Amino acid sequence: MNTAELLADAFGRIKDAVHQAVDDLTPDELAHRVDPAANTVGWLVWHLTRVQDDHVAEVAGRPQAWTEDGWEKTFGLPFGTADVGYGHSADDVAAVRPASADVLTGYYDAVHERSLAFVGTLTDADLDRVVDRRWNPPVTLGVRLVSVVNDDLQHAGQAAFLHGHLLRRRG
Numbered sequence: 001m002n003t004a005e006l007l008a009d010a011f012g013r014i015k016d017a018v019h020q021a022v023d024d025l026t027p028d029e030l031a032h033r034v035d036p037a038a039n040t041v042g043w044l045v046w047h048l049t050r051v052q053d054d055h056v057a058e059v060a061g062r063p064q065a066w067t068e069d070g071w072e073k074t075f076g077l078p079f080g081t082a083d084v085g086y087g088h089s090a091d092d093v094a095a096v097r098p099a100s101a102d103v104l105t106g107y108y109d110a111v112h113e114r115s116l117a118f119v120g121t122l123t124d125a126d127l128d129r130v131v132d133r134r135w136n137p138p139v140t141l142g143v144r145l146v147s148v149v150n151d152d153l154q155h156a157g158q159a160a161f162l163h164g165h166l167l168r169r170r171g
Contacts, residue, residue, distance in 0.1 A: 002124075003124050003126070004123075007119035007122065007145060007149075008119055008120065011052075011119065012116075014048070014052070014112070014153055014156055015108065015109070015112045017156035017157065017160060018048070018049075018104070018108045018156055018159070019105055019108075021044075022045060022104050022159070022163070023101065025163065027097065027098065027100060030042035030097070030104070031094075031096075031097045031098075032162075032166060033094075034162070036090060038093075039158065040162070041159045041162045041163060041166070042096050042097060042098045042104065043088070043093045044155045044158050044159040044162070045098075045155075045156075046075070046096050046104065047084065047085035047096075047155060048152040048155040048159075049107050049111050050084035050085055051084050051152065052115060052152055053065050053066050053084075053111040053114075054066075054084050055144060055148045056114065056115045056118055056145075058131070059145075060118040065110045066081065066107075067081050069110055074103060074106075075098065075103070075107075077095060078095055079092070079095075119145070122141075127140060127142030127145075128141070129141045132144065
């Protein structure tokens, strides 16, 4: 397995987890909170998708699907177009109310395809390229991509847990 194949497999696992986490959920279930300060399935999937879109677009040197493909209009959120959800308050989380699971997976799938197109071009040597000098040590492309995979899988797991909770509530 080469670098591109390894990264494609990792991003593919995120896609599978995202689709499973929202499968058959209603808009109200996507916005359900287990307590007033908790994240929702809808917010978690939107956030992990925004992080992947933002971070991969930056290192690939291309625009984000969020703005280039008009997803920010589809979601109609009261945030700036650069917002990816870091530091969101309980009210901000509540504002993310996707119209359907298909809206979430549509945006995720668009980002996923862009991510796969980028990682499909990478070699081992590319992973050592420094992409962010604001950190000590500076962040390499390999570290950034692993960070995205890690963050996304954690949030997809949280959404999957909530999905199970919601299905049990149905009875």
